[in-house]
Amino acid sequence: xxxxxxxxxxxxxxxxxxxxxxxxxxxRKGGVIEKTTSGAAALLRQTLFSEDVAGERGLLQRLDPRxxxxxxxxxxxxxxxxxxxxxxxxxxxxxxxxxxxxxLRLSFFVKRVWLFIPVFTGVVVLPAxxxxxxxxxxxxxxxxxxxxxxxxxxxxxxxAGLVVTRVATSISLVVLLTISTPWAKLLAALRALRAPxxxxxxxxxxxxxxxxxxxxxxxxxxxxxxxxxxGATDATSGRLLVAASAGALFxxxxxxxxxxxxxxxxxxxxxxxxxxxxxxxxxxDAAFVxxxxxxxxAAVGVDRLLGR
Amino acid sequence: MHIPDxxxxxxxxxxxxxxxxxxWTTAGRRVRKIVKNRYVPLVALGAAYSFLVxxxxxxxxxxxxxxxxxxVLIAVLLGPWAAVVAVSIALLIQALFxxxxxxxxxxxxxxxxxxxxxxxxxxxxxxxxxxxxxxxPRRPIAAGMGAYVGLNAAAFCSAVELGLQPALFHxxxxxxxxxxxxxxxxxxxxxxxxxxxxxxxxxxxxxxxxAYLQRAxxxxxxxxxxxxxxxxxxxxxxxxxPWRWALVGLATLVVLTPVGLxxxxxxxxxxxxxxxxxHKYHLDAVPTGLRHYAGxxxxxxxxxxxxxxxxxPTIGYLVSALVGxxxxxxxxxxxxxxxxxxxxGHDVDDDFETAPT
Numbered sequence: 001x002x003x004x005x006x007x008x009x010x011x012x013x014x015x016x017x018x019x020x021x022x023x024x025x026x027x028r029k030g031g032v033i034e035k036t037t038s039g040a041a042a043l044l045r046q047t048l049f050s051e052d053v054a055g056e057r058g059l060l061q062r063l064d065p066r067x068x069x070x071x072x073x074x075x076x077x078x079x080x081x082x083x084x085x086x087x088x089x090x091x092x093x094x095x096x097x098x099x100x101x102x103x104l105r106l107s108f109f110v111k112r113v114w115l116f117i118p119v120f121t122g123v124v125v126l127p128a129x130x131x132x133x134x135x136x137x138x139x140x141x142x143x144x145x146x147x148x149x150x151x152x153x154x155x156x157x158x159x160a161g162l163v164v165t166r167v168a169t170s171i172s173l174v175v176l177l178t179i180s181t182p183w184a185k186l187l188a189a190l191r192a193l194r195a196p197x198x199x200x201x202x203x204x205x206x207x208x209x210x211x212x213x214x215x216x217x218x219x220x221x222x223x224x225x226x227x228x229x230x231g232a233t234d235a236t237s238g239r240l241l242v243a244a245s246a247g248a249l250f251x252x253x254x255x256x257x258x259x260x261x262x263x264x265x266x267x268x269x270x271x272x273x274x275x276x277x278x279x280x281x282x283x284x285d286a287a288f289v290x291x292x293x294x295x296x297x298a299a300v301g302v303d304r305l306l307g308r
Numbered sequence: 309m310h311i312p313d314x315x316x317x318x319x320x321x322x323x324x325x326x327x328x329x330x331x332w333t334t335a336g337r338r339v340r341k342i343v344k345n346r347y348v349p350l351v352a353l354g355a356a357y358s359f360l361v362x363x364x365x366x367x368x369x370x371x372x373x374x375x376x377x378x379x380v381l382i383a384v385l386l387g388p389w390a391a392v393v394a395v396s397i398a399l400l401i402q403a404l405f406x407x408x409x410x411x412x413x414x415x416x417x418x419x420x421x422x423x424x425x426x427x428x429x430x431x432x433x434x435x436x437x438x439x440x441x442x443x444x445p446r447r448p449i450a451a452g453m454g455a456y457v458g459l460n461a462a463a464f465c466s467a468v469e470l471g472l473q474p475a476l477f478h479x480x481x482x483x484x485x486x487x488x489x490x491x492x493x494x495x496x497x498x499x500x501x502x503x504x505x506x507x508x509x510x511x512x513x514x515x516x517x518x519a520y521l522q523r524a525x526x527x528x529x530x531x532x533x534x535x536x537x538x539x540x541x542x543x544x545x546x547x548x549x550p551w552r553w554a555l556v557g558l559a560t561l562v563v564l565t566p567v568g569l570x571x572x573x574x575x576x577x578x579x580x581x582x583x584x585x586x587h588k589y590h591l592d593a594v595p596t597g598l599r600h601y602a603g604x605x606x607x608x609x610x611x612x613x614x615x616x617x618x619x620x621p622t623i624g625y626l627v628s629a630l631v632g633x634x635x636x637x638x639x640x641x642x643x644x645x646x647x648x649x650x651x652x653g654h655d656v657d658d659d660f661e662t663a664p665t
Contacts, residue, residue, distance in 0.1 A: 031367075032365050032366075032367050032373055035365040035373055036363070036364060036365050039363055039365065040363070043363070043406070046406065047405075050405075073411070076313065076411060076412055077318055077412065079313075079314075080313065080314070080316075080317065080318040080321070080412055081318055083479060083485055121312070121314075125488065127489075128484070128488035128489060133488065133489065133490075133493060134474075134482075134483075134484060134488055135482065136481070136482055136483070154481075154483075155481060155482050155483040155484070156488070158483045159483050159484040159485070159488040160488065162483070162485060162486075163314060163315065163486065163487065163488065166313075166314035167312055167313065167314035167315070169314075170312070170313035170314045170410065170411075170412070171312065171313070171314075171407060174313070174403075174404075174407050174410075174411050175407050178404065178405055178406075178407060183405060186404070186405075198336070198347075198348070199397075201348050201352075202348055202351050202352045202355065202393075202397060203352075203355075203397060203400065203401065204352075205348060205349065205352035205353075206351075206352040206353070206355035206356045206359070206397055206398075206401060207356075207401055207405065209352060209353055209356045210356040210359055210360070210401070213353075213356050213357065213360055214360060217360060217363075235367040235368065238366075238367035239366060239367055239512050239513075239516055240516065242364050242365070242366050242367070242513065242516065243512070243513060243515075243516025243517050243519065243520050244516075244520045244524075245364075246361060246364055246378075246381075246513065246516075246517045246520075247516075247517045247520035247521050247524065247525065247528075248520075248524075248525075249357065249360065249361075250357060250385060250517070250521070250528060251525050251528055253353040253354070253356065253357040254353070254528060254531070256349075256353055257346070257349040257350045257352070257353035257354075258346075258349075260349040260352075260353070261345075261346045261348075261349040261350070264348070264349065265345075269345070270345065307479075307480075
C-alpha cells in the first residue's frame with residue numbers, strides 16, 4: 001500500500017471539531033449507543049492503521065512472516081523468563097529500535113504500549129509495593145497504622161518494577177508483530193509453521209466476517225440513535241437494547257454462516273482447505289534470526305550472571 | 309479477566325497450553341461430528357459473534373457501562389463444545405490481531421474463559437432448565453444464573469493462577485517474579501469484582517438475549533434445544549412427585565438432628581423457672597400466674613427431650629427426636645389423607661354436574 005492511500009486523519013477522529021483532549025467544547029458522557037459505536041470505530045481505526053503500517057517498507061515489513069513470527073515469539077518467551085529489571089529495560093530498548101527501523105512513529109508506539117500499562121498493570125501492581133502484601137525490608141517507611149509499621153518494601157518495589165517492565169516489553173513485541181504484518185500474511189505464516197489447516201481456515205473466515213458483523217452492529221446502533229429524540233436512555237432500556245441487538249446479531253451471524261456454506265459448496269468446497277502462499281527466506285531474514293538469537297542469548301546470559 | 313503476558317511464568321503458560329490441547333481436540337471432533345462440512349462457516353461466524361459480544365457495552369446502574377464475556381450465552385445458543393471452539397478463536401484473534409490478552413498466556417486465558425466458563429455455566433443452565441419448555445420464563449433466568457456462576461468460576465480459576473505465582477516463583481530474597489499477589493489477596497479481589505458488577509452484567513446480557521430470542525426468533529433457540537417442546541402444555545408430565553425436593557430438605561434436617569446435642573445453652577425465651585435472672589430486675593418472687601402455668605402439664609413423655617430419670621441423655625435425645633418425627637409424620641399423613649378423600653368426593657360431584665345429559 002502506498003503512502004497516498006492512508007486513511008485521512010479527520011475520518012479517524014472521535015468527534016470532528018472537538019479536541020481529543022477535551023479542552024475545547026463540551027464532552028458528554030456517552031451512553032450505551034455512543035460507546036458501542038465509538039468502540040466499533042476504534043476497532044476499525046486500529047485495523048486500518050495496522051494495515052497502513054504494514055504497507056510501509058521498513059525492516060520488519062520486509063522480513064519473511066515465518067521468520068518474524070518465530071523470532072518475535074522466541075523473544076517473548078525469553079522476556080517471560082528474565083528476572084532483572086535492567087535486562088528487561090534493555091529488551092524494551094531493543095523493541096524501540098525495531099519500531100524505529102520499521103518506520104513506526106515512536107510517539108505512537110510508546111503511547112500504545114504505555115497507555116495500557118498505567119490503567120491496568122500500574123493500578124493492579126501498586127498495592128503490592130506495600131509491606132502488607134509483599135513482606136520484606138522496608139525502604140520507604142509510611143508511618144504506622146494500628147500499631148503496625150507500614151511502608152514500601154524493597155522486594156515489593158522490585159516486583160512491581162519487574163511486572164511493569166515485563167508487561168511493557170511483551171506488549172511491545174506482540175504489537176510489533178501484528179502491526180507490521182498484514183493479517184493474510186500472518187495467517188499464511190502460521191499455516192507454513194504447521195498450524196492445523198482447519199484452524200487457519202476458521203481463523204481467517206472469522207476475522208473477515210468480523211468486520212461485516214461489526215458493520216451490522218454499527219448500523220443497528222446508528223439507526224437507533226437516529227430514532228432517539230430524547231437524550232441518553234436509562235439503564236433498563238439500555239440493557240433491553242443491548243440484549244435485543246446481541247440477539248438480532250446472532251440471527252444475522254447464523255444466516256450468514258448458512259449462506260457462506262452454500263456459497264462454498266457451490267464453488268466446490270468439500271471440507272478441505274488449500275493455501276497458495278509460498279515464502280522464500282532471504283539473506284535479510286537469516287541476519288534477523290541471527291540477531292534475535294544473539295539478543296536472546298545475551299539477555300539470558302546477563303540475567304544469569306546477575307544471579308537467579 | 310484477560311491476563312496479559314508478563315503476569316504468569318512461562319511454566320504456568322506451558323502447563324495451561326498443554327492442558328488445552330486435548331480440550332480443543334475433543335471440542336473440534338464433537339462439533340465436526342454434528343455439523344459435518346458446515347463446520348468452517350458455522351464455527352467462524354460463531355467466533356466472530358463471540359468477539360463482538362465481548363465488545364457490547366452493557367449499562368450498569370451507576371451510569372457507566374461494562375463488558376460481558378458471553379461464553380455461557382454461546383454455550384446456550386450453540387452448545388458447550390461449540391462455545392469452547394468459538395470463544396477460543398475469538399480470544400486468539402484478540403491476542404494476535406488486537407494485542408488484547410497475552411499470546412503466551414493464551415492457554416490460561418482460554419482455559420478460564422473458553423473452557424471452565426462455558427462448561428460450568430452450561431451445566432448450571434441445564435440443571436436449572438430441566439423440564440422447562442422453550443418459551444418458559446424460567447429459561448432466561450436459568451441462562452443468566454449459568455452465566456453468573458460460569459463467570460465466577462472462571463474468575464476463581466484466574467485468581468488461583470495469578471495467586472500461585474508468588475508462592476512458586478520468587479527470587480532468593482522473596483521478591484515475587486511475576487504477579488505479586490498471594491492467593492489470600494487475589495481470590496477475594498477477583499471474587500468481589502465478579503460476584504458484584506461483572507457477574508450482574510453477564511447475567512443481564514445472557515438472560516436478556518435468551519428472553520429476546522424467545523419473543524422474537526424462537527428458531528434460533530431451537531438450534532441447541534431440538535428435543536425441547538415450545539410451550540409448557542406440551543411438556544411430558546414429570547414422573548417424580550413435585551414435592552420430592554421438600555422430602556430431600558426434610559431428610560437433610562433429620563440427618564442433622566444430632567447437631568442439637570452439641571448446641572450449648574438453651575433456646576432463647578424457653579428458660580425454666582429456676583434459670584430466670586429475676587434478681588437482675590429486682591424481683592423476689594416468680595409471678596403467681598407464671599408459676600401456675602409453668603407447672604400446668606406434668607404428663608410429658610420425654611420431659612426436656614430425655615428420659616424421665618435423666619439417664620443416658622444422648623440416647624434419650626435421639627429417641628425423643630425419632631418419636632417426634634414419627635408423630636408429626638403420622639399427623640401430616642392423616643391430614644393429607646383426609647384432604648384427599650374430601651377433594652376426590654368433590655371431583656366426583658363436579659363430574660356428575662358437568663356430564664352431558
